[in-house]
Amino acid sequence: MSDALLTVAGLGKRFGGFIALDGIDLEVRAGERVGLIGPNGSGKSTLVNCLSGILQNEDGSVRFDGTALDGLPAHRRTHLGLARSFQLPKPFGSLSVAENLRIPLLYTVDGRNGVRLTESDIAQRCEALLGMVALDGKARARPKDLTQIEMRKLELARAVAAAPKLLIADEAMAGLSHSEVDDIIALLLKLNEAGIAVILIEHIMRAVMSFSERLVVLVAGRKIADGLPQEVVNNPEVVRAYLGE
């Protein structure tokens, strides 16, 4: 794919003698919706951490929007337009919900391409983001006062506040009810319609199948399948990895 937004080539990561990722190749096009699945311990979170800069890969390379990411700290990757949400929400607990969104606006969007944000620009963007995730009534609340679904939405809104080109949503639906999962899928689709490419890491197959245009499967640190969702879930190797022999 020549128009790839993200290109991962031969990515490898070890923890001591344990090989967490082994030669991962992956491409994501601008505006694409990619599902990433795999059993527990397959390396999904390690891959996300390597892409977002929380961990540094030992082998291979990562390019994003024409820039080599290898060695770059996480905040520089966010500046370039690669944002992520965390599997366990990590809100800034001492700040209000609205202030949580101010952080990426101040540190990522303000000054990007030489455009400075005024205080009213920031307030407007916060309001719009809160409206988008239906948290407009909670702007002054502390994260500890939010419900599980609200916390998940705040996590996604904070990632989106950085105005990313690619959003990596790491198990954004874990622990949610059926209707709440639908809410998050609708939100991710809305973000995708706005032009943001999304990598969805998820165990809930209903969500992955309804959301993804393409499905990638990791098992034991290796990519075993990459293709259309229906084809991938019928792939014998994938079935064997999930259900056993």
Added chain:
Amino acid sequence: MKHSHFWLAAAASVIIVFAASHFVSNDYFFFAGYVVLQYIVLAEAWNILGGYTGYINFGTSGFFAIGAYSSVVLHKLWGPPIPVLIVVGGVLAGAVGLAMGGLTLRLRGVFFAIGTLALAIVVQTFITNWDFVGGSRGVYIIRPPSAPLLGTYIHYLFLVMLALAGMSVAIARTIERSTLGYGFAAIRDDEQAAEAAGVPTLKLKLISTTLSGALMGMAGAPLPYYVTYLDPASGFNLSYAVNAIAMPLIGGTTNWIGPLIGAILLGTIQQAATVTISSSLNLLLVGVVLVFFVVVAPHGLIGLYRPRRKERIAQAERKVA
């Protein structure tokens, strides 16, 4: 209130307090007031790194003593006026803060705290073995008997420390309400999430250690003129490190007003205890007060106020709805 208005208010407060102090005839007020003001600077300085950024510093006495001993060196070499000593002390302690940050900021929690304690011990060992500044014997500094326009020299030292206290409060408040302050808060709450939100955490932590160290050094710079005899035991006294931590914890660590309240409260109680009971009671007093606050008000005095304020806002919003 805008930053510029706050700075003007801080300057006005300094002038008013100093003008009012002329109605006090007892010089002890100025000696005691100097110590309380010095603790305001130390508490605000500690809070920039410990409270705003979430990195606990046990090495306050090291930075404070760098300021004090840089004044001793300059006094012996040249004898410049105190404002110059304060600037030099601040620059040196800030540089050490930056170096310490570079060496230790990949550490977190208790490991970072132990690193700062080790730094204070290294600096103390260096000073103890440096003859030029008196080594372990200590050094006498003869201060001028009076200051131009102000009368006795202790009035001048009081004014200097009052101005430093006003400045440190204004700096702390400016940082808290700025982009830098939001970045510090993000680091304190979750460093990985802060990085993911675009905050350059390493750079901000270096800014925090530098600013905090510089203010501590500035607080220490006039010390030789205050005590007139400085030795490592007094320059690196444990009480500086303990008080610098206890005062923000008592007042509240997430804003500028907490350390101010804590320093005034604890500093005044200590000074009162010194003259009425015993000076050696001070650290015990800090311990007792700290245990009381940890149990009764773990978020400091400000933490007691906030839930009530939140309830009032909620009530007002319910009325509007």
